[in-house]
Amino acid sequence: MSGKASLPVDEKMATVKIKIDKDAHITVKKERCQDCPTRPCLVICTAENYQWDEKKGELVFNYEGCLECGACRIICPRDAIEWSYPKGGYGVKYRFG
């Protein structure tokens, strides 16, 4: 089976309610990403929150749109991603989990 994904991830994300905290629950030691050979966070994140910024030549991410699966934390081969759940009461709010 092939073809392009029919529903892009930002349309999926539009269905998710999130209460955004002003403090980020994700921090990245970006210097460690520079020579990371695979950068698995880019494909693993189910919300495509990690992107490689070609211009800046660094990893950019958006903690606000996090689904809190924590796959990035498990997959990072450089221990660069510090991820913990958002502060109590903040973050994703599934209505039909």
Place this chain on the structure above:
Amino acid sequence: MDKVTCIVVGAGPAGSACAYALARKGIETVLLERGRVPGEKNVSSFVLYTSELKRLIPEFRKDLPFERTVVRTDQVQLEPNDAKALTSYNYQWVDDPLAFTAYRRKFDAWFARKAVDEGVQLISGMKVNNLIKDGDQVVGVRVGDEELYADVVVGADGFHSVVGEKSGLITTWKPERCFLAVKEVLDLPSDVINERFQVADGIGCEQGIYCYHMNDLDVFSATLYTNVDSVSLAVFARLDELQKKNIQLHEQLEFFKQHPYVDNLIKGAKLREYQAHLLPDGGRVKPENLYADGVLLCGEAGGITATVTGMGIPTCLLSGMMAAETIGDAVKQKDFSKRSLKNYLKYLDSTALLAMVHKSRKESDYYASAARLEGPREMEAAADIYNQYWETDVMYISKHSFSLLVELYLRIGQYHLPGLLRWPLTALVKLSRLPAKLVEKIKKRLRKRYYEWKGQPAGR
């Protein structure tokens, strides 16, 4: 400085079951949950099997929030151009349901409410950040800037367990020990669901879908469950495989939805909510790492879950109940040391939990090592596990004398023995309705052998 007898971290099925059982024993219990309401952080597919819940709350059906009662299970084998299904009905479930489709948001809130009704103090919107220790003894938790003390802390905080990691009992899960899941809840009118899934109002079905050659993933499966006016569609893959092959799971979900079999069932449905969650491969935590001074792990936090069988919630719930039994004894003896909490293993062993979890682990090792199982076999194996659950209530091994025999047969006999040996064994399993005393004896011996065979110490 506040102090209670017991703090349970996490109001999922494991935590609420534990807190409920503790309160029934009159033990002062605080249940901490990071969501503003229990359930809003959690994702399952979600079919709830209720044998264990019934033991804890016999009258649970009075107000259980559910979607449809499940009377049919389909094991579907999907290849790019065809689909085969193995369908099992259980008509008895129409009047006496065993399984229900539901939403975690409602179920978890209901379950925690039940615990509160028994006297548990639920504090939600609070995330535990760390443990407080006195030497080796865990004596409390840190929530933001606040501290809360207790004789014993139960870690029921699921996959990314703060209690597990900070107590040093577990380390972060490795990618090869995890499954990633993405799920969509899709709107479909009730009558359309009835027609497409061939079910009636209030009655639903669950479909386990095993996918072969659908994409580049060796391990890729899905579940499709019917709610009242929506269906829940989830796909699962191993995290390490996604990484190695550079594959986005949510993109695979989109391809999967284009398969004619799936498309026919969900076409025209609108996305209601998108979700993602990780699952551990159950049984990867050594039993001796489930407890330490002043702390116990239950549910997914301790890997006490049977991932391959889809029986996560019942196993987690039961382990919460067993943790409460252990704490009940500890309170009586006023001893919360590791030595006293070791009783947890005895309680876990009094159910078939550890064996079940271990079985799930073997099963997934088996899948991984066989690279790609032939479809029918995997389906048969899954169907067997389900049937075993339905027929023998497999979690309660002590009440069902034959399950170890059945288990041995399923694990060794089924695939690896030549027919000549297999058939007599089948007969034996079927005929083994022996007197209870004799069965006890055999069971003991078998259990010893079984653990030896599994490479675990028998006298645990």
